[in-house]
Amino acid sequence: MQHRPSFRFFEPLLYRGRFYKESCQSVVLSRGGSDVRPFAYSTPRLAEEGQVFLPLPFRHEGLSALARMREHAAPLGEIQERLGVEAGQEAAFHAFFTEQAPVRAERFAGPGVRVRYFGHACLLIESRDVTVLVDPSISYEYPTELPRFTFADLPERIDYVLITHGHGDHINLETLLQLRHKVGTVVVPHSSSGMADLSLKLLLRAIGFPRVMDLDELESIELPGGRILGLPFLGEHADLDVRAKLVYLVQLEGRSVLAASDTNCLEPRVYEYLREDVGALDALFLSMESEGAPMSWGYGHMFTSPLPRKMDQARRLNGANFARAAPLVDLLGPKRVYNYSMGLEPWLGHVMGLAYTATSPQILESDKFIAYCRERGIHAERPFARLELNLG
Numbered sequence: 001m002q003h004r005p006s007f008r009f010f011e012p013l014l015y016r017g018r019f020y021k022e023s024c025q026s027v028v029l030s031r032g033g034s035d036v037r038p039f040a041y042s043t044p045r046l047a048e049e050g051q052v053f054l055p056l057p058f059r060h061e062g063l064s065a066l067a068r069m070r071e072h073a074a075p076l077g078e079i080q081e082r083l084g085v086e087a088g089q090e091a092a093f094h095a096f097f098t099e100q101a102p103v104r105a106e107r108f109a110g111p112g113v114r115v116r117y118f119g120h121a122c123l124l125i126e127s128r129d130v131t132v133l134v135d136p137s138i139s140y141e142y143p144t145e146l147p148r149f150t151f152a153d154l155p156e157r158i159d160y161v162l163i164t165h166g167h168g169d170h171i172n173l174e175t176l177l178q179l180r181h182k183v184g185t186v187v188v189p190h191s192s193s194g195m196a197d198l199s200l201k202l203l204l205r206a207i208g209f210p211r212v213m214d215l216d217e218l219e220s221i222e223l224p225g226g227r228i229l230g231l232p233f234l235g236e237h238a239d240l241d242v243r244a245k246l247v248y249l250v251q252l253e254g255r256s257v258l259a260a261s262d263t264n265c266l267e268p269r270v271y272e273y274l275r276e277d278v279g280a281l282d283a284l285f286l287s288m289e290s291e292g293a294p295m296s297w298g299y300g301h302m303f304t305s306p307l308p309r310k311m312d313q314a315r316r317l318n319g320a321n322f323a324r325a326a327p328l329v330d331l332l333g334p335k336r337v338y339n340y341s342m343g344l345e346p347w348l349g350h351v352m353g354l355a356y357t358a359t360s361p362q363i364l365e366s367d368k369f370i371a372y373c374r375e376r377g378i379h380a381e382r383p384f385a386r387l388e389l390n391l392g
Helices: 011-015 061-068 076-083 087-094 173-182 200-206 268-278 295-302 309-314 322-332 346-352 361-375
Strands: 027-029 052-054 113-119 122-126 131-134 158-162 183-189 212-215 220-223 226-231 247-252 255-260 283-286 336-339 379-381 387-391
Touching (some): 011 200, 052 087, 113 255, 158 173, 183 200, 226 268, 268 322, 295 309, 322 361, 336 361, 361 379
Parallel strands (some): 158 183, 255 283, 336 379
Antiparallel strands (some): 113 122, 247 255
8 A cells, every 4th residue: 555565474374384383392390489480581491300391282181181180189190191291200290289179269259340460460350250360470379478369369260361462471371371271261352463463362272272262452242241342552562563462441240440551542532532432440450661672672583684773772662651651540530540560579570580679760650650640539559469459
């Protein structure tokens, strides 16, 4: 349309031909006893004492059977055989198990809506009829002085898992593979199948999730007592034409919760029109990534020539700062505001690769934003580690 050549990218072929190599996938099992872990994107992983390496593709059903044993007992020999645990790893593998029955989390029985903050961008939103989990990154359970929700606090069935976008702190495969057996439907944003806009639906189906649906902007899923509505997600992907990103409005039992991680108010009029459609919010969850990584961090390898430093810094992958976030509050009119998805929880340090202090720009912007909301009589806070909210 601009008298320039373009190309079609047939992404599904990548998963059907010789380019998709499941032999490159493997899983390592270890006992969690600390929040401190090596950075997730440092490779290779070398064997350490007490660990069990499994050369299995991520779609292997044995991994779901293993995760299911957190709640339902099964013979140890049977799962060992299904996973192909070698003789030299038996002792380490057996140390992961106990004969003590687990305490199972009960499904929320209402009335109203309960929202639990599991850390960073992970929210569990429940009514008596529906369970929705957003951007799951779950802490393991072990003795700690820092209270948190863990895998043990998840209900036996999760009806919907919502993924906002494809960054590693929002689509955490380590967590997702351990939830696969209990998830009904995974909802992801619809992609344009461009080189910088890969399909999360294709990815998740390839690793064994049987029901994955993509949602476009302003499309909805009807639920008992409400709906899930996908809203535009601007920001944090520089100025690239990346469409595979959504924020989600979850409306249940007459209550509304907007999970708007990493989004930016680039054009306030968009939200003026949205307010007419969605009404006021009971709770707005909004992040404050005011700095963002240089464009080369996520997309440098896709350019045909190296990015000049000035351009790399100017086109950063940032979200909202205070000046961008404040209009969202004025336009959407939330009753409560939670400045979440800040990467503060220590059990996510291996994914985030950063640590904030009281003088970090993100924290300073967050402090201004929270004060701004409170001046307007809106309950506002920056959740850390654990939060439970009851919208009765």
